[in-house]
Amino acid sequence: xxxxxxxxxGTIGRxxxxxxxxxxDMELAGVTKTRPDYKSQxxxxxxxxxxxxDMKSLEAFRxxxxxxxxxxxxxxxxxxxxxxxxxxxxxxxxxPIYQQAGVKAIYQGGAGDGLADASFVAQCxxxxxxxxxxxxxxxxxxxGLCRTINAIDRAVGVxxxxxxxxxxxxxxxxxxxxxIDAVVLDPTTxxxxxxxxxxxVLKDLNIVTMAFKVPTTHMHLHSLILSLRKQATREDxxxxxxxxxxxxxxxxxxxxKSTAAIMDLAREMGRPRNDMYEATVWKDSVSVxxxxxxxxxxxxxxxxxxxxxxxxIRALYGGYTxxxxxxxxxxxxGIAHR
Amino acid sequence: xxxxxxxxxGTIGRxxxxxxxxxxDMELAGVTKTRPDYKSQxxxxxxxxxxxxDMKSLEAFRxxxxxxxxxxxxxxxxxxxxxxxxxxxxxxxxxPIYQQAGVKAIYQGGAGDGLADASFVAQCxxxxxxxxxxxxxxxxxxxGLCRTINAIDRAVGVxxxxxxxxxxxxxxxxxxxxxIDAVVLDPTTxxxxxxxxxxxVLKDLNIVTMAFKVPTTHMHLHSLILSLRKQATREDxxxxxxxxxxxxxxxxxxxxKSTAAIMDLAREMGRPRNDMYEATVWKDSVSVxxxxxxxxxxxxxxxxxxxxxxxxIRALYGGYTxxxxxxxxxxxxGIAHR
Numbered sequence: 229x230x231x232x233x234x235x236x237x238g239t240i241g242r243x244x245x246x247x248x249x250x251x252x253d254m255e256l257a258g259v260t261k262t263r264p265d266y267k268s269q270x271x272x273x274x275x276x277x278x279x280x281x282d283m284k285s286l287e288a289f290r291x292x293x294x295x296x297x298x299x300x301x302x303x304x305x306x307x308x309x310x311x312x313x314x315x316x317x318x319x320x321x322x323x324p325i326y327q328q329a330g331v332k333a334i335y336q337g338g339a340g341d342g343l344a345d346a347s348f349v350a351q352c353x354x355x356x357x358x359x360x361x362x363x364x365x366x367x368x369x370x371x372g373l374c375r376t377i378n379a380i381d382r383a384v385g386v387x388x389x390x391x392x393x394x395x396x397x398x399x400x401x402x403x404x405x406x407x408i409d410a411v412v413l414d415p416t417t418x419x420x421x422x423x424x425x426x427x428x429v430l431k432d433l434n435i436v437t438m439a440f441k442v443p444t445t446h447m448h449l450h451s452l453i454l455s456l457r458k459q460a461t462r463e464d465x466x467x468x469x470x471x472x473x474x475x476x477x478x479x480x481x482x483x484x485k486s487t488a489a490i491m492d493l494a495r496e497m498g499r500p501r502n503d504m505y506e507a508t509v510w511k512d513s514v515s516v517x518x519x520x521x522x523x524x525x526x527x528x529x530x531x532x533x534x535x536x537x538x539x540x541i542r543a544l545y546g547g548y549t550x551x552x553x554x555x556x557x558x559x560x561x562g563i564a565h566r
Numbered sequence: 567x568x569x570x571x572x573x574x575x576g577t578i579g580r581x582x583x584x585x586x587x588x589x590x591d592m593e594l595a596g597v598t599k600t601r602p603d604y605k606s607q608x609x610x611x612x613x614x615x616x617x618x619x620d621m622k623s624l625e626a627f628r629x630x631x632x633x634x635x636x637x638x639x640x641x642x643x644x645x646x647x648x649x650x651x652x653x654x655x656x657x658x659x660x661x662p663i664y665q666q667a668g669v670k671a672i673y674q675g676g677a678g679d680g681l682a683d684a685s686f687v688a689q690c691x692x693x694x695x696x697x698x699x700x701x702x703x704x705x706x707x708x709x710g711l712c713r714t715i716n717a718i719d720r721a722v723g724v725x726x727x728x729x730x731x732x733x734x735x736x737x738x739x740x741x742x743x744x745x746i747d748a749v750v751l752d753p754t755t756x757x758x759x760x761x762x763x764x765x766x767v768l769k770d771l772n773i774v775t776m777a778f779k780v781p782t783t784h785m786h787l788h789s790l791i792l793s794l795r796k797q798a799t800r801e802d803x804x805x806x807x808x809x810x811x812x813x814x815x816x817x818x819x820x821x822x823k824s825t826a827a828i829m830d831l832a833r834e835m836g837r838p839r840n841d842m843y844e845a846t847v848w849k850d851s852v853s854v855x856x857x858x859x860x861x862x863x864x865x866x867x868x869x870x871x872x873x874x875x876x877x878x879i880r881a882l883y884g885g886y887t888x889x890x891x892x893x894x895x896x897x898x899x900g901i902a903h904r
Contacts, residue, residue, distance in 0.1 A: 388856065390728075390791050390858075392730040392789040394732050394749055394778065394780060407824065407826065409781075409782050409783055409784065409826070410782060410784065410824040410825045410826035411732055411780065411782060411785070411787040411824060411825045411864075412823055412824040412826075413787075413818065413823055413824060413848060413851070413862055414823075415818065416817075416818030416822070416823060416848050416850050416851055416862065417818065417850050417851060417853075418851060418853040418855075418860050419853075419855075434856070436855050436858075436860065438789045438851075438860060438862070440732065440787060440789075440862070442732060442749065442780040442781065442782070443747075443780065443781045443782060444747050444748060444749060444780070444781060445747055446747065446748065447749070449749040449751075449778060451730040451776045451778075451789075453728055453791065479754075480751065480753065480754030480755065484754070485750055485751055485752075485754060486745060486748040486749060486750040486751060487748045487749045487750075488745065488747070488748035488750075510751060510754050512754050512755050513751070513754055513755060513756060513776075515755075515756040515757075517756075517757075517774050518726065518772070520728075520774075522756050522774065522776060524751055524754065524776070524778070526749075
């Protein structure tokens with residue numbers, strides 16, 4: 229059994245914790261949280277061992293009558309791998325703590341730069357993480373780009389990729405951020421960070437990305453424009469995407485006209501928290517014009533990296549092949565395995 | 567004096583009517599409206615001659631105590647050119663009425679297909695409209711694309727244009743339409759209508775467009791990716807855009823981070839109804855990578871076609887050069903002329 233801890237119990241931490249519990253070869257040693265609230269109360273009800281991030285936080289939990297087992301330092305004594313799901317840009321603060329405890333660590337895309345020995349997308353570079361002390365699961369958008377572009381690159385070759393990202397402004401439970409009625413260029417300059425991030429995984433890919441925020445809370449919408457090495461039809465591309473792990477195709481004719489329909493599909497599928505783990509490509513958008521492929525893709529920002537975190541745990545722990553790990557993960561999370 | 571009527575007093579009709587009043591060589595003979603409401607009351611207060619669209623509409627206005635001069639048919643007897651700003655897709659119903667009255671007509675982008683003898687963007691093809699009976703001012707997005715791409719095409723050549731359009735879902739006074747929290751692919755297939763519409767003006771341009779709706783009411787946001795014929799720097803492109811009529815450049819460093827900032831600029835400029843007539847390009851987004859130009863552009867859906875309608879009136883009436891007409895229009899509307 230791989231003993232796993234999750235540091236942070238927000239959007240990603242909660243999902244990774246539940247996903248760890250579903251794996252037959254993993255044990256959730258515990259999760260940390262900063263403050264007591266309904267989320268920590270739900271964790272207690274689910275029987276998840278709860279830890280405070282530090283002594284001050286511990287006092288707050290005890291004052292609230294919560295059943296906390298100790299602090300992050302105590303949790304680190306009981307795990308083989310820690311999944312860092314702490315707030316953005318706090319990776320540099322946490323890294324020495326994990327190192328001190330001699331625990332392997334997985335960081336999320338937003339944790340900071342230069343924290344890890346490799347960037348990680350399971351189906352693209354699982355092997356690169358083997359034997360490493362720390363890896364960084366790339367951001368949700370970068371994960372989606374890597375999955376789909378890599379599938380097409382393997383099938384017909386991609387000489388240049390361009391992606392325009394319409395990003396959801398913030399997550400559904402965050403009522404503090406905007407915008408309400410505007411499109412925010414983020415950044416106004418090119419490229420957005422996603423292009424360089426993709427290249428940390430797909431090292432030879434030529435890619436430029438542009439990104440802006442729109443007033444939604446669910447899913448990013450990507451418009452992809454790919455120059456192809458070989459002549460290919462749209463059917464060739466659809467076949468490559470249908471064969472790709474953790475990519476699903478949907479069709480406008482079946483009622484999938486918006487990101488809201490994809491989230492509704494996740495609910496119909498009975499997924500926990502309506503999570504859509506798969507990069508979702510509109511099949512009827514896939515087009516080839518003058519040697520360039522075009523398509524729309526949606527990425528569920530809260531969910532797509534969950535299977536990647538699970539595979540990253542096995543890659544750091546060792547003893548698994550890419551295929552073996554992804555098969556276990558997909559089976560446990562209800563993802564169609566290919 | 568060119569006698570002008572405006573059929574329809576909605577988003578575009580109201581703006582064109584006011585713009586006609588500002589021209590020294592035009593007389594606003596009147597506007598039509600279907601139902602009495604605050605908009606028709608405001609028109610009366612402004613001294614704009616008000617007509618009902620038909621007899622039933624006339625009765626409704628009279629019952630509401632409005633001072634109406636007659637119906638559309640009466641208005642058509644008093645004009646040289648009618649600007650059709652009626653609801654979407656009603657062009658085919660109105661065309662025989664205008665023809666019967668022997669009045670030249672200008673249609674908007676959404677009026678329908680095949681109504682006019684030419685598509686129209688003043689700085690691109692003013693001359694094509696000379697002597698015609700009817701022209702169609704292309705949609706707001708198509709107008710923005712034509713202005714900017716034509717400027718770059720003239721300067722360095724554009725061998726292929728790709729545009730991703732994040733469209734405002736609906737206008738600020740329309741509370742019936744969505745979406746509230748989703749991105750809607752419109753359509754899910756490629757290309758969106760904008761590509762073919764641009765080619766109706768810039769006939770030799772190779773262009774593919776993708777479009778989706780986002781939950782905003784102000785401005786469309788375009789991401790442009792242009793393959794260039796000649797080697798060019800970003801400074802070359804910025805210079806071409808700075809020299810282009812009805813295009814303005816803004817910079818993220820000056821606080822222009824979103825479409826909301828562009829609308830706020832229009833308010834600071836004292837523009838009527840906050841109208842931004844200029845296609846607005848983020849100067850700091852203009853980039854050249856591997857022979858391809860990238861940039862962000864915002865288009866104010868309610869305003870950008872207003873100067874085009876005014877120039878189209880002069881083109882149909884005759885006796886003006888492109889330069890003479892655009893100079894008059896720009897002066898009257900407060901647009902920096904170049």
